Amino acid sequence: MKKFLCCIGVLFYSTSVFSQIKDIVESIHGNFQIDAQYYNKDTSIGAPIVPQKVLSNGFGNINYIRGNFSAGLRYESYNPVMQGFDPRYQGSGIPYRYARYKTQKLDITAGNFYDQFGSGMILRVYEERGLLYDNTIDGFRAIYNPIRGITIKGLIGHQRTFFSLSPGVVRAGDIDININELFDSLWVNKKTKVTIGGSFVSKYQASQSPTLNEPENVGCGGGRVTITRGGFNIYGEYAYKINDPSYVNKYSFKDGQGAYLTTSYAVNGFSIMLAGKYVDNMGFRSDRDQTLNAAMINYMPALTKYHTYLMATFYPYATQPNGEMAAQGEVQYKFKKGTPLGGKYGMEIAGNASVAYGIDSVNIAPQNDSRQYHYVVKSFDPGQKYFHDFNIEINKKFTKKVKGTFLYSNQFYNKNIIVENSAIKEYADIKTNIFVADITYKYKPTSSIRFEGEAMLTQQDKGSWAVGMVEWWPKSNFYLAVLDQWNYGNADESKRFHYYLVNIGFIRDAMRISLSYGKQRQGIFCVGGVCRTVPASDGISLTVSTSF
Amino acid sequence: MKKVIVSILAIAICSMAFKFDGGKIPVVTIKNLDGSKVSTSTFTNNGKPIIISFWATWCKPCKKELDNIMDDYADWQKETGVKIIAVSIDDARTMPKVITDVKTKGWPYEVYIDDNQDFKRAMNVNVVPHTFIIDGKGEIVWSHNSYAEGDEVYLYENIKHLIKGEKLEH
Numbered sequence: 001m002k003k004f005l006c007c008i009g010v011l012f013y014s015t016s017v018f019s020q021i022k023d024i025v026e027s028i029h030g031n032f033q034i035d036a037q038y039y040n041k042d043t044s045i046g047a048p049i050v051p052q053k054v055l056s057n058g059f060g061n062i063n064y065i066r067g068n069f070s071a072g073l074r075y076e077s078y079n080p081v082m083q084g085f086d087p088r089y090q091g092s093g094i095p096y097r098y099a100r101y102k103t104q105k106l107d108i109t110a111g112n113f114y115d116q117f118g119s120g121m122i123l124r125v126y127e128e129r130g131l132l133y134d135n136t137i138d139g140f141r142a143i144y145n146p147i148r149g150i151t152i153k154g155l156i157g158h159q160r161t162f163f164s165l166s167p168g169v170v171r172a173g174d175i176d177i178n179i180n181e182l183f184d185s186l187w188v189n190k191k192t193k194v195t196i197g198g199s200f201v202s203k204y205q206a207s208q209s210p211t212l213n214e215p216e217n218v219g220c221g222g223g224r225v226t227i228t229r230g231g232f233n234i235y236g237e238y239a240y241k242i243n244d245p246s247y248v249n250k251y252s253f254k255d256g257q258g259a260y261l262t263t264s265y266a267v268n269g270f271s272i273m274l275a276g277k278y279v280d281n282m283g284f285r286s287d288r289d290q291t292l293n294a295a296m297i298n299y300m301p302a303l304t305k306y307h308t309y310l311m312a313t314f315y316p317y318a319t320q321p322n323g324e325m326a327a328q329g330e331v332q333y334k335f336k337k338g339t340p341l342g343g344k345y346g347m348e349i350a351g352n353a354s355v356a357y358g359i360d361s362v363n364i365a366p367q368n369d370s371r372q373y374h375y376v377v378k379s380f381d382p383g384q385k386y387f388h389d390f391n392i393e394i395n396k397k398f399t400k401k402v403k404g405t406f407l408y409s410n411q412f413y414n415k416n417i418i419v420e421n422s423a424i425k426e427y428a429d430i431k432t433n434i435f436v437a438d439i440t441y442k443y444k445p446t447s448s449i450r451f452e453g454e455a456m457l458t459q460q461d462k463g464s465w466a467v468g469m470v471e472w473w474p475k476s477n478f479y480l481a482v483l484d485q486w487n488y489g490n491a492d493e494s495k496r497f498h499y500y501l502v503n504i505g506f507i508r509d510a511m512r513i514s515l516s517y518g519k520q521r522q523g524i525f526c527v528g529g530v531c532r533t534v535p536a537s538d539g540i541s542l543t544v545s546t547s548f
Numbered sequence: 549m550k551k552v553i554v555s556i557l558a559i560a561i562c563s564m565a566f567k568f569d570g571g572k573i574p575v576v577t578i579k580n581l582d583g584s585k586v587s588t589s590t591f592t593n594n595g596k597p598i599i600i601s602f603w604a605t606w607c608k609p610c611k612k613e614l615d616n617i618m619d620d621y622a623d624w625q626k627e628t629g630v631k632i633i634a635v636s637i638d639d640a641r642t643m644p645k646v647i648t649d650v651k652t653k654g655w656p657y658e659v660y661i662d663d664n665q666d667f668k669r670a671m672n673v674n675v676v677p678h679t680f681i682i683d684g685k686g687e688i689v690w691s692h693n694s695y696a697e698g699d700e701v702y703l704y705e706n707i708k709h710l711i712k713g714e715k716l717e718h
Contacts, residue, residue: 301641446698
């Protein structure tokens with residue numbers, strides 16, 4: 001009897017506990033990813049020798065979300081970090097953990113958070129896991145909506161630098177006003193929608209310089225506006241930063257400023273977009289002595305087309321925070337089904353042009369002072385040419401089973417500035433002509449095969465390249481791809497290598513496993529406005545990724 | 549006592565194994581195409597299923613998926629009432645292209661921009677494309693990473709299973 005009662009008790013207890021546990025368990029979600037590579041010795045392609053043979057990057061996120069409350073953490077491990085990433089990622093730890101309470105009016109985070117003001121020109125705290133970019137702030141943030149249409153943000157904390165924190169503290173505030181929502185009765189039904197915003201960011205870092213009179217508090221302020229009406233869209237932003245000598249700007253005391261304007265018009269089947277940007281000395285970090293992409297407070301995206309084809313991204317551009325003028329324009333048109341060019345299934349055509357120049361400045365002689373300016377801006381005319389990309393892309397479905405993408409791109413690349421960050425003309429400017437054909441043949445409703453052919457013609461740097469790829473998806477959860485990149489135009493005949501790569505992958509729900517074997521060519525890798533060279537490698541690599 | 553612990557553990561493990569995917573859509577703030585803030589708690593479809601597709605203007609497979617679905621979307625809506633919400637994770641660099649791409653292509657979907665990637669993080673999305681099915685009660689019942697030609701066939705099969713109350717295929 002006693003046993004029976006006990007059993008009933010246990011059952012009763014366990015179902016109530018069970019439902020609680022079940023609720024808790026169902027509120028826990030996360031994701032994991034591990035990348036590992038085995039490196040073969042291959043000095044012919046210039047692959048550095050890896051004494052550990054195997055390198056790996058891994059992370060796991062766990063989030064608990066229940067009602068208004070959420071909390072989570074990320075564990076990261078680098079044993080040691082794979083080639084091509086910042087070697088300062090070493091060991092394991094929990095660089096990200098937070099607790100957050102969010103209602104309609106108030107949203108408070110203690111711990112790590114990501115955020116951005118406007119386009120990010122004065123503050124953008126974000127992560128890009130695949131590139132190992134993470135400048136999360138560890139501190140406090142509050143977001144408050146006092147009335148409909150107004151959002152006020154305040155934050156304070158230190159930025160992550162690898163497994164420690166940046167020495168400078170970041171304090172920032174932002175206000176965002178949606179005019180239509182604020183003046184409900186007058187504006188809410190107007191066709192014109194207007195949002196304005198303003199922000200201020202300040203950092204404090206003690207001065208360590210015995211010679212320079214470094215400012216310890218550096219402030220940066222900015223304003224922005226978004227206007228939309230019908231198919232029109234305008235976004236403008238301006239930011240100003242007081243003197244902020246840093247390693248990257250060569251300890252110049254000149255003030256910084258940045259302006260960004262983008263406009264577009266889009267209707268069904270047609271769109272046009274124009275954007276322009278001016279940047280002078282806008283590098284902004286919470287540690288003035290940091291390099292590469294550590295401790296960056298702001299984000300200045302490149303105004304160039306975001307290519308995905310291998311040859312079109314061979315020479316990628318990144319905004320030069322020390323000074324740049326850039327512009328981009330794009331026109332897209334869709335030929336409707338049944339028109340002569342559209343054919344039975346329609347055709348899309350996109351033309352895009354982007355240019356980037358330095359600013360028109362002259363160097364000035366060193367002053368006998370603890371504040372050095374180094375240069376003055378002469379005019380708003382463009383200076384030295386950094387980059388251009390004129391390209392045209394066509395997407396066409398030929399039959400129910402066959403479709404293709406065709407791309408032509410003409411690019412100009414100032415390697416001295418973009419990669420070496422040096423005004424000395426060590427390398428010739430690189431001029432390329434790139435052709436891509438990408439054809440997909442769907443031989444069964446859920447099976448397909450994709451062919452990609454690319455060529456990059458150039459006289460400079462390593463010369464011309466050709467690429468061939470076949471990607472076969474016999475079933476939607478499995479693929480096999482074979483790739484060859486051939487440096488057939490290398491001036492040094494002994495370096496006309498083939499870089500073969502075989503890749504297989506399995507997908508089930510949110511899980512993805514991919515395994516590849518072969519050679520990776522040396523490449524240029526840009527993140528956070530910084531480009532650097534990634535060494536070549538030869539070996540086997542594995543990626544396992546899942547979320548739950 | 550041992551039994552209690554064992555049984556609780558067993559039940560907890562079973563419940564985990566049984567339903568690991570579930571949970572409601574997390575509530576975060578994202579933007580619509582005119583820049584106004586929208587809470588994900590407003591995602592509804594009158595008790596019919598919703599497909600949430602994370603995409604970006606630079607992601608070829610994402611755009612292929614949404615293009616291919618567009619060919620059949622009118623039929624899908626007529627037959628099941630399903631609604632597609634396309635969430636772009638483009639940041640400041642490519643955000644102006646979200647509206648121009650959507651309009652040029654003529655996508656008939658509800659489109660939002662998650663430029664601070666709050667929704668992406670809350671939904672545990674690693675890489676795009678990542679597609680979710682939400683049932684009529686707002687529960688996440690299925691998700692799939694990556695896109696291969698013809699995946700929309702399986703996606704729609706599962707929407708039909710969901711409507712009929714059948715088990716979803718994985």
